[in-house]
Amino acid sequence: MATLKEIKLRIESVKNTKQITNAMKMVAVSKLRRAQENILQARPYADYINDMLKTLKLKNTTTSHPLLTDISGEGKTALIIVTSDRGLCGSFNSQIIRKAQSHIKKHFNVDIICIGKKGYDFFKTHSKKVIDSYINLFNEMDFSISKDVAEKILNLYLQEDYIRIDVLYNEFKSAIQQDIIVKQLLPIIPIESENVSKLDFLYEPDEDTIIEELGRKYIHVDIWRIMLESSAAEQGARMTAMDSATDNAADMIDNLTLFYNRARQAVITKEIIEIASGAEATQQ
Amino acid sequence: MDKLHLEIIQPTKIKIQDDFDHIIVPGVDGDFGVDLNHTAFITKIRPGILQLYKGKRIDKYAIHDGFVTVENNIIVIICDTIEKENEINHKRAEESKKRTEKRIKSSGKDIDFRRAEISLKRALVRLHLSGK
Numbered sequence: 001m002a003t004l005k006e007i008k009l010r011i012e013s014v015k016n017t018k019q020i021t022n023a024m025k026m027v028a029v030s031k032l033r034r035a036q037e038n039i040l041q042a043r044p045y046a047d048y049i050n051d052m053l054k055t056l057k058l059k060n061t062t063t064s065h066p067l068l069t070d071i072s073g074e075g076k077t078a079l080i081i082v083t084s085d086r087g088l089c090g091s092f093n094s095q096i097i098r099k100a101q102s103h104i105k106k107h108f109n110v111d112i113i114c115i116g117k118k119g120y121d122f123f124k125t126h127s128k129k130v131i132d133s134y135i136n137l138f139n140e141m142d143f144s145i146s147k148d149v150a151e152k153i154l155n156l157y158l159q160e161d162y163i164r165i166d167v168l169y170n171e172f173k174s175a176i177q178q179d180i181i182v183k184q185l186l187p188i189i190p191i192e193s194e195n196v197s198k199l200d201f202l203y204e205p206d207e208d209t210i211i212e213e214l215g216r217k218y219i220h221v222d223i224w225r226i227m228l229e230s231s232a233a234e235q236g237a238r239m240t241a242m243d244s245a246t247d248n249a250a251d252m253i254d255n256l257t258l259f260y261n262r263a264r265q266a267v268i269t270k271e272i273i274e275i276a277s278g279a280e281a282t283q284q
Numbered sequence: 285m286d287k288l289h290l291e292i293i294q295p296t297k298i299k300i301q302d303d304f305d306h307i308i309v310p311g312v313d314g315d316f317g318v319d320l321n322h323t324a325f326i327t328k329i330r331p332g333i334l335q336l337y338k339g340k341r342i343d344k345y346a347i348h349d350g351f352v353t354v355e356n357n358i359i360v361i362i363c364d365t366i367e368k369e370n371e372i373n374h375k376r377a378e379e380s381k382k383r384t385e386k387r388i389k390s391s392g393k394d395i396d397f398r399r400a401e402i403s404l405k406r407a408l409v410r411l412h413l414s415g416k
Contacts, residue, residue, distance in 0.1 A: 038296065045295045046364055051352065052326075143295045143364070201353070204313050204327035213328055213351065217362065221295055 004267065007260045011253060012027050018249035024088065025242035032235035039172075039228045042209065046221045047193075053214050056207070059200075065208060066158060067215035068188055075163035077109040078131070079103060079153040080185065082154070082169035082226060083119030084234040085138050086126075087102070090241035092170065092178065092234055095119040099180050100168055104129075115149065115227065132156070143224055150223040154216060158185045169226050172234035176240050178233040188218055288318060290336065292361045299366055306337040307359060309352050318354055325354040329363065331405040333413055344369050346409045365406075369413055377410035 081100045083093045097119060104110045104127070111153040114120035114133040123130050130245060134149050156166055165186040203210050294370035307318045310332025329350045336343040350363025384404040388397070 041297050042295050044298055045293045045362060048293055048360060052351075147364070201324045201326045201355075204311060204325070209312075209328060209352070210326055217351075220364075224295060 004260065004263055007256060007263060011256045011260065014249050014256065016196040016250050018246055018253065021242045021249060025239055028235045028239040028242060032232055032239060035141070035228050035232035035235060036172070037090040039225065039232065040226055042228070043248075046218075046225060047195075047220045049214060049221060050190050051193050051195045052195050053188065053211075053218060055196050056211055056214070057190060058196060065211045065215065066216055066261060067186065067219075068156075068211065070187055076109045077107060077113065077164045077166065078113055079107075080113045080115060080165065080167040080169075081119045081123070082167065082230040083114070083116035084230070085117040085136050087118065088241065089234055089238035092237040094120075095124050096168060096170060096180055099182075102180060103166075103168065113153065113156075116230070122133070137227070138234070141227065141231060143220075146224040146227050147220045149227075150220045151216075153185075153223070153284065167226060169230045170237075171229045171255050171281060172232035172236060175236040178237060185219070188215055190218075253258060286320065288320065288357055288359055290359045290361070292349070292363065292366060294363060294366065297343050300336075302338075304336045304338045308335040308337075309361070309408040310334065310347065311352070318359060320353045320357060322357070324356075325352075327352055331402065331409045333409060334361075334366070344413055346372060346406075346413045348409070367410070372410050372414040374411070377407050377414065381407035381411060 022149075070124055079100065081096065083096055086094070093116075100112075100119070104112070112123055112127060112128065112130045114123055114130060114135070116138065117135040120130070120135055122131040124133075132152070139151070153165065156162070164184060166182055166187045168180065168182050171181045173179050207238070285367060287305065288307060290300060290302060290304055291298065291309060292300040300348075308315055309318065310330050311327040312330045313327070315332065317394075329347055329352055331346075331348045334343070334345040334347045339354075346367045347361075347363055348360060348365045350366075352359060352361045381404065384400050388400050388404070
């Protein structure tokens with residue numbers, strides 16, 4: 001049986017761990033809130049661009065801009081996998097990696113682009129098709145950073161002969177629930193909307209330039225939203241994981257304290273017996 | 285409605301949501317003014333100065349990219365960067381101008397001229413507006 005001192009040290013160390021997990025939970029809560037605010041603030045911009053693209057697409061059934069036109073048939077595709085940079089967030093990363101593997105098995109010719117360190121660490125050893133990676137971006141999230149990522153992806157799509165680029169990411173549902181989503185990023189499919197304008201617009205300089213620029217902006221804000229969603233989901237997952245870790249630590253402290261008190265009692269009983277039997281011996 | 289309603293939307297916030305009498309926008313093919321009942325119109329914005337007239341007041345903004353749509357007296361501008369006169373950092377703009385000019389003059393082969401040009405234009409717009 002462990003000595004009293006050993007148990008006491010153990011309790012102290014579990015208490016420290018509990019403090020750390022609790023602090024991490026608090027940090028996750030505040031980061032989650034910030035990501036959520038950013039998601040809400042990006043919505044008017046994203047909605048407006050979507051409505052404009054939808055308007056343009058409906059009006060010009062003849063346009064065949066590569067950003068908007070579906071290419072059917074077989075061909076090379078790319079998959080963007082969004083994971084977190086840091087661990088300690090439950091099954092957040094392992095789930096998305098599993099999903100990515102099954103997606104890659106289903107579609108044969110898939111190149112991989114990783115956003116987030118955890119996914120990159122996994123796929124650089126398990127796959128030879130990682131063509132690009134963006135790591136350590138989530139710590140200081142900023143629109144200009146996601147815009148750079150989006151530009152590189154756009155150029156990749158326009159210069160190489162990809163028929164499609166998909167994106168796999170966690171979408172924030174609530175603090176305890178994340179949904180893994182596979183979505184086609186390029187070519188762009190504008191979401192159905194009721195705010196489609198019926199007016200005939202004059203375009204300056206010309207329609208193609210406008211579609212190209214709107215399309216680029218659409219991808220900028222979509223990547224921004226996806227990174228924010230993933231970040232919010234990550235913080236949500238971390239919050240839940242750290243919450244249960246804190247609970248477990250509290251349980252462990254309770255058990256150990258009980259154990260400690262029992263051991264202490266046993267020692268005292270033993271001492272009393274020794275004294276009593278010693279006294280008895282001298283009396284006889 | 286006898287006023288123009290203007291909304292300036294950025295990815296991180298809605299910058300302006302207000303009514304104005306007259307607006308001058310720097311479009312790619314030249315500056316254009318918008319009065320009441322302007323025709324439906326979409327254009328790209330080039331780096332330049334956006335002027336908003338309201339009564340006797342004129343607000344000036346440095347704007348660098350984006351789109352403007354005019355539709356039924358509602359004007360929507362979507363852009364990434366826009367700064368009001370007093371928000372511009374004059375010193376930073378000056379430094380950026382010098383830096384870009386140097387880069388263009390050094391004329392190496394791997395310079396992205398298009399980017400340098402845009403960056404120079406931005407700096408010039410900022411200087412022009414904050415210099416007054």
